[in-house]
Amino acid sequence: MIKPYPLQFQPEFKERVWGGRALEQFGLNLPEGHIGEGWMIADHPNGTTQVMNGELAGLGLDQIREQLGKEWLGSKGFSEVNGRFPLLIKLLDCNDDLSVQVHPKDDYDGLPKGELGKTEMWYVLDAKPGSKIIYGLNEGVTRESLQLALTNGTVTDSLREVPVEAGDTFYIPSGTVHALCAGVLVAEIQQNSDTTYRIYDYNRPGLDGKPRDLHIEDSLNVIAYSGSGASMMKTDAVVPGEWLELAKSPYFIVEKGVVSGNWSLTTTPASFAILVICEGQGALKWEGGSLDYTAGQCFLLPANLLHYELEGNATVLRTYLP
Known part of the structure; x- marks a missing residue:
């Protein structure tokens, strides 16, 4: 019987058009390219991390889940929708602006079978002076006005910009329009989902030189126009030894x-x-x-x-x- 011990995983790195090389500052061995995401703890069809340490080294998180079950992951430690590990942990290097996007709830009809919606949160690890994010819509924006702005090319006028610095935290329930912007390094805790609907991508080419897909109808369907419950906070007032x-x-x-x-x-x-x-x-x-x-x-x-x-x-x- 294997005694429980802390598990550390080999990250799965994802090249993104907005990525860079900043994750190297953590001693991570990045592959070549514009690395935007390090999936640090993942159990998803698009990326599953493997244990690096101890007796379970070499096993994927999916195998840990299947072999050691609730004893190791806890009585709540499984998604009720697809049985997988319920969370996805990432580090994000935003060398350029991310697309403006929104995530659906679990019950959205347009989700692929077995896929979840996405509620997430960001903790800002580092931010260059003057950094900002897009966090929600400006007051009074409706589906109709946003659709019109997308048609006539003025969508950025509908988006709420917020300055950020290291230590800031943002809670992003499904339905929240959002985008990380250039110069920000973030830890992201989220539902175990890879579903993102892009609203706007600055008319730029993707890694293959072609424009990335937009998901206008899905985005308009899932945005919480009257407020999603998003909240942000400064975290300077932490007392050592207290959470x-x-x-x-x-x-x-x-x-x-x-x-x-x-x-x-x-x-x-x-x-x-x-x-x-x-x-x-x-x-x-x-x-x-x-x-x-x-x-x-x-x-x-x-x-x-x-x-x-x-x-x-x-x-x-x-x-x-x-």
Whole structure:
């Protein structure tokens, strides 16, 4: 019987027209090209990460799910729609503006069979001076006015721009129009979905030199014009050794913590926990083992790990299921 231990995965990297090389600052070995996404913990047909450490090294997260089940992932640790791991954890390097986009809810008729909608959140790891994002629509924008703006080429006038800096957090429920913009490095926690509807893509060519597909009708159908419940917050007021709740949804709870010295923590039988190291370094310890950690690393802590400790000086995101 394998004793539970923190799992670290080999990321799946995705080339994107808006990507760059900034993820190399975390010591990640990137393939050539414009790398926009590192899928750090993933169990999806479009990318499944493999364990790098310990007895389970070489197994995909899908195999972990199938072989070790609820004991390791928790009683809540599976999607009710497709049985997969319920979350997808990414690091995003926005060397250029992303497309303006929106995600559907789980019950949208246009979803492919077995695919989920997407609610997500962003934590800004780094942002160049003057960086911004698109976050929602301007007041008074309706389906009709947005459709007209798309037709006459004035859609950017309908979009709400928000300045960003490191430490900012954005909760993005399905139905929220959004786009990361150039100069931003982000940790993203989301439903395990790869469904994105592009509203506008700056009339630029994709990696193949051709315009990328837009999804105007689907986008207009799923936008929450009267408000999606999106919220943003500054996170400077974190007390070492205490968790600050950043996002709470039906799909995940995300908290920010500051490690200063030694912090004793625990998982629960209901849910795994995911740690994203935002900055700093130290050691992750549990009964029978220890792992050094540094910024940019992500760890899946099994539900049956129970007691563990974080040592060092670091900023950490912790995610688990509600």
